[in-house]
Amino acid sequence: MIRIPGIFFDGKSAKAYKTVLEYDGIYLYVKGNNIALEKCHLNDSCTIIPKLGDTRRVIMFRSGQRFETDDSIGIERLEHSAGINRSFKLISFLESQWKTVVVCMVGLIAIVYGFISFGIPFIAKDIAFRLPSNTMNRISMDAEVILDQRFFKPSQLDEDRKNRIRQMFYTLARNSNSDQVFSLRFRQSKALGANAFALPSGLIVMTDKLVETSEDNREIEGILVHEMAHVIHRHGLRSVIQNTGVVLLISMLVGDIASITSLAASIPTLIVESGYSRKFETQADEAVGLHFMSKGLDIKFFENILIRITKEKPGLKGSKFLSTHPETIERIKHLQNFISHAK
Amino acid sequence: MQDIESKGQRASGVGTRKRYKKMIKRHPVNFSGKAGEYFRIWIVNVFLTILTGGIYSAWAKVRTRRYFYAHTSIDGFAFDYLANPINILKGHLIVGVFFIAYMLSGRLYPEWGFVFVVLFYLFFPFLMYKSIKFYTHNSAYRNIRFHFDGTLWESYQLFLVVPILIPLTLGFFFPYWEHLKKRWFFENSAFGTTFNEFNGKAGFFYKTYFFSFLQIMLLMALLGGVVALSMYTSGLLEQIQSPELGEMFQKGFIVFFGLYAVMIISVTMIQQYVFARVTNYCWLQSQIGPVKVNSQLQFRKLFWIRFTNILAIILSIGLLIPWAKVRRARYILSCMSVKSTGNLDDFTTGVAADVTAVGDAASDFFDFDFGL
Numbered sequence: 019m020i021r022i023p024g025i026f027f028d029g030k031s032a033k034a035y036k037t038v039l040e041y042d043g044i045y046l047y048v049k050g051n052n053i054a055l056e057k058c059h060l061n062d063s064c065t066i067i068p069k070l071g072d073t074r075r076v077i078m079f080r081s082g083q084r085f086e087t088d089d090s091i092g093i094e095r096l097e098h099s100a101g102i103n104r105s106f107k108l109i110s111f112l113e114s115q116w117k118t119v120v121v122c123m124v125g126l127i128a129i130v131y132g133f134i135s136f137g138i139p140f141i142a143k144d145i146a147f148r149l150p151s152n153t154m155n156r157i158s159m160d161a162e163v164i165l166d167q168r169f170f171k172p173s174q175l176d177e178d179r180k181n182r183i184r185q186m187f188y189t190l191a192r193n194s195n196s197d198q199v200f201s202l203r204f205r206q207s208k209a210l211g212a213n214a215f216a217l218p219s220g221l222i223v224m225t226d227k228l229v230e231t232s233e234d235n236r237e238i239e240g241i242l243v244h245e246m247a248h249v250i251h252r253h254g255l256r257s258v259i260q261n262t263g264v265v266l267l268i269s270m271l272v273g274d275i276a277s278i279t280s281l282a283a284s285i286p287t288l289i290v291e292s293g294y295s296r297k298f299e300t301q302a303d304e305a306v307g308l309h310f311m312s313k314g315l316d317i318k319f320f321e322n323i324l325i326r327i328t329k330e331k332p333g334l335k336g337s338k339f340l341s342t343h344p345e346t347i348e349r350i351k352h353l354q355n356f357i358s359h360a361k
Numbered sequence: 362m363q364d365i366e367s368k369g370q371r372a373s374g375v376g377t378r379k380r381y382k383k384m385i386k387r388h389p390v391n392f393s394g395k396a397g398e399y400f401r402i403w404i405v406n407v408f409l410t411i412l413t414g415g416i417y418s419a420w421a422k423v424r425t426r427r428y429f430y431a432h433t434s435i436d437g438f439a440f441d442y443l444a445n446p447i448n449i450l451k452g453h454l455i456v457g458v459f460f461i462a463y464m465l466s467g468r469l470y471p472e473w474g475f476v477f478v479v480l481f482y483l484f485f486p487f488l489m490y491k492s493i494k495f496y497t498h499n500s501a502y503r504n505i506r507f508h509f510d511g512t513l514w515e516s517y518q519l520f521l522v523v524p525i526l527i528p529l530t531l532g533f534f535f536p537y538w539e540h541l542k543k544r545w546f547f548e549n550s551a552f553g554t555t556f557n558e559f560n561g562k563a564g565f566f567y568k569t570y571f572f573s574f575l576q577i578m579l580l581m582a583l584l585g586g587v588v589a590l591s592m593y594t595s596g597l598l599e600q601i602q603s604p605e606l607g608e609m610f611q612k613g614f615i616v617f618f619g620l621y622a623v624m625i626i627s628v629t630m631i632q633q634y635v636f637a638r639v640t641n642y643c644w645l646q647s648q649i650g651p652v653k654v655n656s657q658l659q660f661r662k663l664f665w666i667r668f669t670n671i672l673a674i675i676l677s678i679g680l681l682i683p684w685a686k687v688r689r690a691r692y693i694l695s696c697m698s699v700k701s702t703g704n705l706d707d708f709t710t711g712v713a714a715d716v717t718a719v720g721d722a723a724s725d726f727f728d729f730d731f732g733l
Contacts, residue, residue, distance in 0.1 A: 027504030032553070033706035034438070034503065070424055071398045073431035074439060084504040112405045119401045122408040129411050160470055262464045270415055271407060272679060 019043075020096050024087030026053060029079070039077070039085055041096055048085060060100050066093065068106035071113065133267055134290055139297075142259035146252040151198070151219075154255065158219035165223070166205075173204035175226050180204055183224075186235060187242055196250050202242075204229070212327045216245040218254040231326050240306050240320030247305035253298040257291075264290045303349055307357050317357055321350050386436075386701050392694040394432035396684040402428055403683040415457065419450035429690055430500070435699050443506070444499040482521070490516035497550060505708050510556070511549040519545055536566040543643055553708045555650040561643055569638045573631045580627040588620060626668065633664040644697075651703030657696045666692055 019042055026037040026048050037050030045057040046064065058064065058079065067076040075093040077085040087093065097103050112118045173180070184202060191200040200220040207213070212228040222245045224238075232238050248254065268287050310317050328346040406421035423446045430440040466473040490513050497509040519541060526534045540563040547559035637658040644656040670685035 029504065030709060031706060032503040032505050032708040067427075070427055070431065071402060073428065076441065078443070082504075109405060109409070113401045116401070119404050122404050126404070126408045126411060129408075133411075157470070258465070262461065265464060266461065267411075270410055270418065272682070 020092060020099065022087050022089045022092035022096070024085050024089065026050060027084040028053065029082030029084065037085070039087070041099070043099070048083075060096075061102070066097055066102055068103050069094070069110040071110075130267065130271070134264065138260050138263040138267070139256070139294070142256045142263065143252075145259055146255045149255065154218040154220075154252075157255070158217040158221060161217055162221065169207045169209055170205040170223075171207070173206050173226050175204055175229055179229065182235070183229070183238055183242075186239055187222075190239070190242055190246065194246060194250065198246075198250055200246060200249065214241050214245055216248040216254065218249065218252065220249050222246065222249070228327070232323055233326075234319055234322075236315055236319040237323035239315075240310070240323060243306045243309045244302045244320075247302040248298065250305075251298070251301060253302070257294055257298065260294050261287075261291050264294075299349065300352060303353050304356050307353050307360070311357060311360060317353060321353070324349065384702055388436045388699045388701075390694045390697040390699065391434045392432055392691045393434070394429060394687045394690060396687045399428060399687050400683040415453070416450065419446040419453055422446075422449055429686075433690075433694055435502070436705065438503050441501045442499055443501055444495070448495075486516040486520035487513065489520055493546065502552070503705070503708070505553040508551040508553070509546075509549055510551060511545055515545060536570040537563050539570070539639075540566040543639065547643055547647055552649050552652075555708055558648045559643070559646055561646040565642050566639070569635060569642075573635055576631055576634065577627070580623075580630075584620070584623055584627075587623075625671065629667050629671070630664055633667055634660045637663050650708065651701050652705070653700045655698045655700060658693065659696070662692060 019040060022039040022041075024037060024039060026035045027033070028035070035050050035053045037048050037053060040047040040049060041060065044059070046060050047057050063080045065078045065080075067078060069075065069090070072090075074086050074088055075090055077093075079085070097107070112122060183204075187200070187202045194200070198220050200222065203221065203223050204226060205223055206226045210225055212225060212231045214222065214224045214228055216222045222242065224241070228241065229238065232241075264287055268290075306320050307317060310320065324346050402424060406417070406424060409417040410421050423442065423444050426442040426444070430442045433440045463474075463477045466477065490511065493509050493511070497507040500507045523534075523538055523541065527538060540561065543566075544559055544561055547557055547561065550557045637660040641656045641658055644654040647654060666689055670681075670689060673681040674685055
């Protein structure tokens with residue numbers, strides 16, 4: 019027999035009754051002056067609200083009555099003998115000690131790290147390669163229109179130069195060993211400077227300035243292979259999925275008080291996202307390295323154009339923090355390492 | 362304050378004539394939450410939420426709310442939050458799916474973002490209504506649940522129809538809208554079967570927003586001056602004329618962060634100013650049967666707490682979030698007290714209605730603030 023003194027509310031008024039709760043192994047009884055609750059079955063007709071810190075323990079009855087008590091030990095005995103709230107016992111055990119809290123924190127960091135560096139990229143890759151290629155085209159179409167409206171003017175390069183690059187491009191596309199369809203466009207853009215980028219559909223856009231900056235066709239070849247690698251590995255779509263995953267993960271982490279943390283959360287999100295895009299850049303660079311090796315070309319050509327592009331925009335040199343392309347020197351170092359290992 | 366009243370209470374048996382006056386009781390609102398204890402609960406909440414891929418978030422939410430409620434007591438009795446986590450989980454799932462769809466489509470098909478915004482606005486009054494219903498229904502004191510009696514139609518009028526008037530009147534309608542929202546909430550709220558009587562007037566809201574408008578103007582002028590000055594001295598003005606985007610970006614970065622910081626400070630200031638004034642006023646104009654709530658929030662203290670909280674959270678990479686929450690709750694509740702002229706035992710429960718949690722989850726995700 020377990021006896022727990024406490025306060026009882028009848029579910030009709032705010033009046034509090036001093037009572038004693040009794041449990042005989044099957045039934046619960048609430049006994050007090052002016053009040054008596056008919057015997058009721060513990061498992062069927064009431065809920066023992068799980069322990070939470072040192073707050074008062076509460077039993078809610080199905081028909082709206084409430085019993086509350088400071089006798090935490092009594093309620094724990096009740097839970098134990100009736101076999102209720104077992105999982106919550108573990109949770110409140112975790113919450114009750116600093117030791118377990120530290121373990122949880124370490125576990126939390128490990129899981130978040132695992133998700134960010136392995137889980138999310140893996141899932142994103144899986145989804146990205148399952149999507150059919152016409153989805154890619156549809157996605158890219160909107161982007162094409164917006165880019166042409168906002169950033170681009172028609173190219174002013176002479177046709178001869180363009181045709182030579184196009185020829186090189188179609189040869190590369192044919193030898194790319196993938197069923198991806200590629201296309202190439204030239205555009206002029208002040209805001210983007212010397213630049214090239216790829217859309218998921220396989221469209222590669224090159225700015226006039228980039229072509230003008232290059233001193234050798236092999237430099238352009240490097241850039242083209244780099245962009246084609248982005249398309250083949252579906253980097254564009256993967257980064258969209260990955261970034262969505264990161265936003266979800268971080269909002270789960272700090273979702274508790276949205277008003278302050280929403281702006282604090284945007285910084286870690288940015289850091290993780292720029293880390294992802296660096297990985298993609300590195301992968302595309304490695305594709306260039308492999309291509310140049312197989313053709314017996316000197317990787318210097320690709321390195322030179324990278325350096326020249328970087329010099330075109332001196333302001334971005336120092337802002338390693340948020341740059342989408344990793345610092346050029348690091349990229350070149352990595353590429354050289356990669357080639358010497360591959361040899 | 363409390364001492365005088367309790368002395369009076371002790372003497373109440375002496376003369377019958379004085380009895381009515383002596384029935385007045387004043388109770389402070391006690392908050393006994395502790396930052397360390399809540400920190401442990403919070404860490405376990407976050408850990409289990411991530412571990413279960415978000416499923417535990419519903420339980421985490423109930424435990425968090427319960428922790429703050431159960432540590433808030435009046436006259437020896439604590440509040441309680443009685444929501445069933447399963448209901449909240451359903452809500453979280455629905456809202457989560459919507460959120461992922463929104464995120465992906467926003468990045469893949471930008472023009473679809475507009476469709477979601479329209480959908481969201483159409484859905485918003487429904488969420489608001491559900492959210493308030495769920496929240497009040499699951500909040501209880503002395504085993505009496507709170508209750509909200511507003512209707513879905515009123516919610517649509519208030520959050521979809523009326524806001525159209527704000528741009529039409531160049532914003533002059535805005536304080537009135539704020540008044541309508543508060544009135545809707547306070548007038549339709551009940552403790553058990555006892556409804557709250559609310560006598561708030563629109564004039565007060567006009568005064569409050571007029572002063573915050575002045576504050577904004579003053580801050581903007583100040584800000585504009587500072588930015589112009591810093592741009593002039595750092596030579597940024599010349600940079601803008603040249604097309605070099607990179608260099609402008611680098612220098613602009615510092616100015617941008619400075620601007621961002623000042624903006625957060627001014628927004629926080631105005632938020633806290635409005636919050637303090639409006640909360641105090643709404644309780645002053647409320648009467649729940651024999652009970653009156655007294656709120657004496659001070660804008661300066663609220664602002665200081667909020668500002669230092671933000672700093673502490675950023676500097677501790679979020680680890681001080683629990684401390685900040687407990688600290689703010691402790692201050693707000695320490696400013697409140699309750700005065701009753703009748704017997705608190707006489708409150709009775711209302712009819713229990715089935716309330717789903719979709720709205721509640723949405724309010725958690727998107728942080729709708731219906732301000733209490």
